[in-house]
Amino acid sequence: MTARIRRALVTGASAGIGAAIARELAARGVEVVLVARRSERLRELAEELATTTEVLVADLADPTGRDLVARRLASVDRPVDLLVNNAGLGVYGALASQDPDRIRALVEVNVAAVVELTRAALPGLLARERGGIINVGSTAGYLPGPYSAVYGATKAFVRSFTEAVYEEVRATPVHVLLLSPGVTRTEFQDVAGVPEGVFPPALTGTVDQVARAALDAFAAGRPVCVPAAADRVVAYGAQILPSALTRRVRASVMRRYVA
């Protein structure tokens, strides 16, 4: 399936999982459109990649930034075959003490951007009968997340939305994949203010593992990719166990770290 991907657009390509996916795509011969706010980081990555790249500086928390990227996705000039909705952020702590502006940005980037960019990309993909979309969720999307309530809910949204769109286009040559990584070593934890000790290093994956697993799963036409085996136990276990149990266990673990 990736054989027919000539050009991909990756949001959140200035760091972490997005930069790793851009590198892995370029290594597989795919041209990449790099999207994020930090232009310097994007330009450095563009210089490093062997394939042709474009840099699109956009703030996805802002409707103007989302429109800019949506127009690029809808463009018939140098069409984009693969959209990777990866940009995202988290906010940790009790909801009552969280900054309302950060919560707003979280919902705009993790939810509004994913919906609007998926909607912008799909008509061209369906008309050209090729390519697809990878939406980055999280294992956090499989169970209620006390003390990261908004983040977990945005990822539950991404999961439901992506699996639904997967079914809508299933009979076409266009493929949609939900990528649900577990804890991965990136800038995410610092940006989100994750308390020290919440995620033990032994359970933390690398961005290269996530990027390779995602592109292999897309190529294989799978609907969902949870890269690490231990995370698959969490994701699938959470679908079997009652949420009264999973949310209480999660709350009691998190309460130890959150003041």
Ligand SMILES: NC(=O)c1ccc[n+]([C@@H]2O[C@H](COP(=O)([O-])OP(=O)(O)OC[C@H]3O[C@@H](n4cnc5c(N)ncnc54)[C@H](OP(=O)(O)O)[C@@H]3O)[C@@H](O)[C@H]2O)c1
């Ligand atoms: N790391 C984990 O443990 C983990 C686990 C599961 C799922 N995920 C998901 O994986 C995705 C990537 O996370 P990561 O771990 O790679 O985090 P990261 O290292 O913090 O990178 C986040 C990326 O998102 C971009 N971004 C944030 N706000 C943006 C905005 N307003 N407009 C445009 N771009 C924005 C950042 O670019 P700029 O700051 O330059 O704009 C950056 O490139 C996210 O969706 C996250 O929820 C991460």
